[in-house]
Amino acid sequence: MNGQQASLNAFRNLVAMRFQLYNSLFSALPFHRVEKTGVLLSMFIIFCEESYQRGLSPTEIIEQFISKYTEYQTEKDSIDLLFRFIQYAERQVVLFDALEDAAFGAVNDLNGKGTLKHLLNEVQQQNAWTQLREKLKHFSVRIVLTAHPTQFYPSEVLGIIHDLSQAIMQDNTALVNTYLQQLGKTPFFKKQKPTPYDEAMNLIWYLEHVFYPAVGKILTTLRSHLNGNDALALPVPIRLGFWPGGDRDGNPYVTVDITLKVADALRNAILVSYYRDVRKLRRRLTFKGISGWVAELEELLYQHVFEHPSNTHLCVSDIREPLLRIRQQLIAEHNGLFVGMVEELLHKVDAFGLFFASLDIRQDSSIHRRVVDQIVAKGNVLPAYYHQLSEAEKLSCLSSIGSKLNPTDYEDPLVKDTLGVMAAMRDIQYKNGEAGCHRYIISHATSATDIIEVYGLFLMSGWAPEQLTVDIVPLFETIEDLQHASQVMHTLYAYPPYREHLKRRGDKQTIMLGFSDGTKDGGYLMANWSIYKAKEVLTRISREFGVHVIFFDGRGGPPARGGGKTHQFYASMGQNIANDEIQLTVQGQTISSNFGTTTSAQYNLEQLMHAGISNGLFASRRYTFTAEEEQLLERLAAESFQAFQALKNHPDFLDYLNYASPLRYYAETNIASRPSSRNRSAKLNLNDLRAVPYVGSWSQIKQNVPGYYGVGTALEALYREGKWKALQELYQNSLFFRTLLDNCEMSMKKSFFPLTAYLAHHPRFGKIWNMLYAEYEKTRKYLLLLSGANDLMQNYPVEQLSIQMRERIMLPLLTIQQYALSQIRSLQEKKAATSQIEVYEKLAIRCSFGIINASRNSA
DSSP states (O other), rough: OOOOHHHHHIIIIIIHHHHHHGGGGGGGGGOOHHHHHHHHHHHHHHHHHHHHTTTOOHHHHHHHHHHHOOOSSSHHHHHHHHHHHHHHHHHHHHHHHHHHHHHHHHHHHHSSTSHHHHHHHHHHTTTTTHHHHHHHHEEEEEEEOOOOSSOOOOOOHHHHHHHHHHHHHHHHHHHHHHHHHHHHHHHHHHHSOHHHHHHHHEEEEEEEEIIIIHHHHHHHHHHHHHHHHGGGOOOOOOEEOTTTTTTTTTTTTTTHHHHHHHHHHHHHHHHHHHHHHHHHHHHHOOTTHHHHHHHHHHHHIIIIIIOOOOOOOOOOHHHHHHHHHHHHHHHHSSTTTTHHHHHHHHHHHHHHHTTHHHHHHSHHHHHHHHHHHHHHHHHHSSSSGGGGOHHHHHHHHHHHHOOOOOOOOOOOOHHHHHHHHHHHHHHHHHHHHHGGOEEEEEETSSSHHHHHHHHHHHHHHTTGGGGGGOOOEEOSSSHHHHHHHHHHHHHHHHEEEEHHHHHHTSSEEEEEEEHHHHHHHHOOHHHHHHHHHHHHHHHHHHHHOOOOEEEEEOOOSSSSGGGSSHHHHTTOOTTTOOOSSEEEEHHHHHHHHHHSSSSHHHHHHHHHHHHHHHHHHHGGGGOOOOOOHHHHHHHEEEEEHHHHHHHSSSSTHHHHHHHHGGGGGGGOOOOOOSSBSSTSSSSEEEEEEEBHHHHHHHHHHOOGGGGGTTHHHHHHHHHHHOOOHHHHHHHHHHHHHHHHHHHHHHHHTTTGGGGGGGGOOOTHHHHHHHHHHHHHHHHHHHHHHTTTTTSSSTOOOOOOOOOOHHHHHHHHHHHHHHHHHHHHHHHTTOOOOOOHHHHHHHHHHHHHHHEEEHSSSSO
């Protein structure tokens, strides 16, 4: 039996069969008339499947089902049943999530390809230990947790999922039943929007309970194989980043006070984690002499956590040096007994310091321009004629500032916050260490001036150039910005004051590239190819100037936002793309699905580490495109771009999405502190619309347009030009191209056009629906022709079965949501009472929770 078949069998036994078994326990859930709900929901799923095959609309399906299988006569009774269906289905999703989490270790080969053990075996076989040590001096993986709103589970439900998974792993049916009952009484939606601080605390839970033990285990395994005391001196190859409380782009609720409060919470969380580990050590290290050192360290941490948390007189060395002393004593006098526990804690201290995760600050370039405008208007630092200067003159003016501004001199809260947070970064570095807050990210960076304006604002907020311990990170997002990124960076590298700043920062420049807005702007293929090409050119220019460039990928959950099989992308990077570090954002559902348990977090971190390290160690595997292959990809990207632009520029494009999906209700789901649009007062506009509600809305109508549109048209064009054989060879030889299309298949596998087929003949939106469906069918045809498969995702049977089961669970929710939206439109046309419309709005919004959670990486 091969590994893939073994994984599929494990999934069938531990997830699919158990889901049917435990699903029967839902009859005991404390819902009103629940026993009838479970039976009716099972019948409703089958009825939906049969009805969509017959071409019925969601409204027809629900009306016929209620008429045929219930005795309900009133609208109130019917709506009550639909709400009970939603409650029931929401809990089924949680059960399925818990089952998958519990089965993760059995379904995935934790020692197989792409794992740390696999990498170490490869190094051993090729005797590449010296090369590995050298690689580790420069390589790291940085996972940056963001607060983007793609997670609908409140923290209480996340805790239940964790406990439920543990009970399932123990095969404790009685406990599973108890947790399911608890689930029945626990609210699934928030009545109030979370604050940025709430979002931070929710993610700190993952830092403490998942990443802290997972990173410790990885570092212990890695360093134990390297042997010798110098293994402890090697840089840590895993770092964590953090955006909640620091990311103020489009979020007016993130203030300087919030940023400082989150930084304190991160510091306190890591000290609490160290304190717990030291208490465990104290129970084991009862030896004479050593026990006193452990007690002293425990008391030190206790004082800083519980007695005097505001006391900043604590350094990493205050924790590390006693541990090193204890380690040395254990080796010298106690045969190394329990030394592994001490070393694992040392590894954690090296990884997390006093900061746990590095708090990034992010703001949009337009805000910086607004701040600069007001400073110019004051006339006390920048000259009144600033805006008439050339770019070179502006750069010179900004980098020669010697005056500090007082934020309180300005009335605009954005000016106060921008200058205030730049000053606050120094305070955070003082308490948490430099790594605690050392990056300032500029969204929508379009010119060198955008970057130097931020540099100048740091000088105005009190930083001296030679003491500026901050990395300024431009974020290039749109297709046009990606194409011009090399010119921007060339100007910066050639500008002496900025080049001097980079020297003081170790000759390193981090550049962030945004997948979400790139896809929204240019479509799936063009966005991914533009980012690939931008990385190539930026690598070349950086090397010419002696700068080590680090790419930070802004990825979301689904393929349309740079998600999917992420580690395969990093494994596919050629020699002409810098790969010293892998940095990427992880958000919402992707945190809970890929990093929700210690086991899954360790596995997925190892996959990323393996991709980057093996790519560097075994250079012969690094695949670089030939000129002919680049031409093929350029043609594909150009053809798909044209197709996507034709769709995007259709006058009814956004109105169609707003009509068919729950887009307009995203802001009412109370899942995030950040507004769903950058410009709340403006008419619906694609540029202002956030990627999460945009991609998420396509997912909720099961069309997933951003993840495939234009691909079929591009493949067809090359097929007709007689270039199919060349494409097949590219597909076989290039992991990058293959992964790109694999992820496209994932988006399509989660599509279900019969849900919205009633729009095919709509007088206004019928043309758009038919355009989307035709492109879907065309893309499916050519993807299968290229891969030689009979079905989408055929080469990934476990993921394929998981998607099929999840889609079936959410089918009632999808149907109810479309029914609710149809009723809202009908009632609005009739000018019905607001209270009547609000009932269906609530129905549509409630469906969103289960749909998004069931999809796992839909936004």
